[in-house]
Amino acid sequence: MKSIEQKVLKFIDDNCLIEKGDSILIALSGGPDSIFSLFFLNKYKKKFNVKLAAFHVNHKLRGKEADNDEEFCKKICSDLSIQFSSVKVNVRAYAKKNKISVEQAARKLRYDSLQKYADKHGFNKILTAHNLDDNAETILLNLFSGTGINGIAGIPIKRENIIRPVLCLSKKEIIQYLDKHKINYRIDSTNITDDYKRNFIRNNIVPLIKSKINSSFESALFRSSKIVEENLKLFETLVQRIIDKFIVIKKNEISIYLKILDEIDKEHLGQILKKIFTEKLKIEFSYKVHVALISLIEKQTGKKINLSNNYIALRERDKILIYKNQEKDKQQQILKIGQSVNFNGKEIHLEETKNFNGDFSSNGKVEFISGDKIEENFVLRCWKAGDKFIPLGMKNLKKVSDFLNEQKIPAKEKKTWPVLVNRNNIVWVVGLRIDDRYKIDSKTKKIIKLWTA
Known part of the structure; x- marks a missing residue:
């Protein structure tokens, strides 16, 4: 003994x-x-x-x-x-x-x-x-x-x-x-x-x-399992290098850049995904989820699948985005001149101003429109299929969906992008472009300042 x-x-x-x-x-x-x-x-x-x-x-x-x-x-x-x-x-x-x-x-x-x-x-x-x-x-x-x-x-x-x-x-x-x-x-x-x-x-x-x-099954299996464990340690080191290079991890959001496939085959992506799911998202990574994520790589931009724990995997242009589904209330809000609201994570402000010197922001965050032919109440809502407007500087209507694509808005954000509407016309694709019909000219008497943060 x-x-x-x-x-x-x-x-x-x-x-x-x-x-x-x-x-x-x-x-x-x-x-x-x-x-x-x-x-x-x-x-x-x-x-x-x-x-x-x-x-x-x-x-x-x-x-x-x-x-x-x-x-x-x-x-x-x-x-x-x-x-x-x-x-x-x-x-x-x-x-x-x-x-x-x-x-x-x-x-x-x-x-x-x-x-x-x-x-x-x-x-x-x-x-x-x-x-x-x-x-x-x-x-x-x-x-x-x-x-x-x-x-x-x-x-x-x-x-x-x-x-x-x-x-x-x-x-x-x-x-x-x-x-x-x-x-x-x-x-x-x-x-x-x-x-x-x-x-x-x-x-x-x-x-x-x-x-x-x-008859010594337990001892034999123990020896084999420890060999596997040692090989896994080496594999874990290699996996971590791949993660550090191609994967960006934030709170409730993970971006897997598709350039990862330049270094590993799709068939080997599963172990990397499993590590991320179990360690970072704390959710089960089943074979079914594995197959669904691999198939998502072949799908077009904007396609998505629902995962467990209210997570969504979304195919974007250059990556797979996995994020917590925390979409806010998409119902429209009424916004009057002089008010500010928070809509889908964006702060949006409207006010009448006389201090306009012709300067606009280069990124569309601050805009000025003519208020001569608008109603007091604006409607703030997410864009929807069929929405059109005339982007500033153009003469013809363009679908909002096409415009957002041209602006390279990520698919996750595109889905809930807000528009400001007055008299059923889109006045502003928020933070990006106003409608040409509402631009300021020499005859404008009332100027409305729009900005977002």
Whole structure:
């Protein structure tokens, strides 16, 4: 049994999991894996020179049995003089509210609770007691769920401040150690049922693989998963370089410039998109979304698709724009001379003026029109199909849609671009051009100043 301890010590050293002076919070469920971790670290805490504490999350899924697990953990820690804390979470209610599985909800609440406690009480590392069997089950579960190459990498040995020092041991080795040293542990009764996907894999698929293909299946899969993980680190570096070069990330908006395809094939774009979706947008990147985004590249400017979490992907001239759908009220607003309004993110002002010296802004932000033949009330609205006006300096009507295209207005902005209307005529395509019929001439008596910010 000494060899098991040496195995863990070497694994910790090889992967630099623990440093002198660490404060480690152990996720203690009461099961054999976490109990082994507790006793092991308590035995070697002087060697590592670390501070230890244990934290138990009661998921309230098994009634009295769950409460007994919590009491068991509390007593064990009391006997070992290890600081103990616990929290109760309502997994079923959280799963229902967020429309996720009970397994997903339990994991989310467990890690959130651990991190919150660690941050509050100054623990720089969190220990979770995943073992070789857990890693194998996770890989199979990910493989059957189609999660891609990241899922095949299995459970990471360390991720940010989370460490897993018993990932080198099998469940069998851990139980043999505990039984030999007469250390008590709890068994979750739900583990023997097939109610959850992971349990079905554990109880049915893994035994078949071990009996028919490889009795050391878990160890073999662990070695393979770590090779994949190392290759992924290199791949992540290359992906980040591509992102830095071709992708602009802002709050609730991401621009993917199509020049990216000069360096990578469309078929390889998926991993980059997945990284952006999961890390920046915090939304799921499914194969269906992947196919839809790739097909959007081939479509004409202005085409869009709806994504989850109210995001939209829009094909623009030189990029795919992914943005949060935050369109404001598109209904028209009445605007009188002397008033200002905010419409679709633009501040628009109208006032009568006598201070006109013939100067106009070069960018269309400030304009002056003749107010001799207008009504008091203007209508401010988004342009719509069929709208026409006579751009200043021209003699013939032009479609607003064509004019906006000529001005190279991005498709996202074009859709809700405002126009100022009087007597059913477009007076001003806001911020761009006035109608020639409303220009100031030598006969103008009333001058209206228009400007936008």
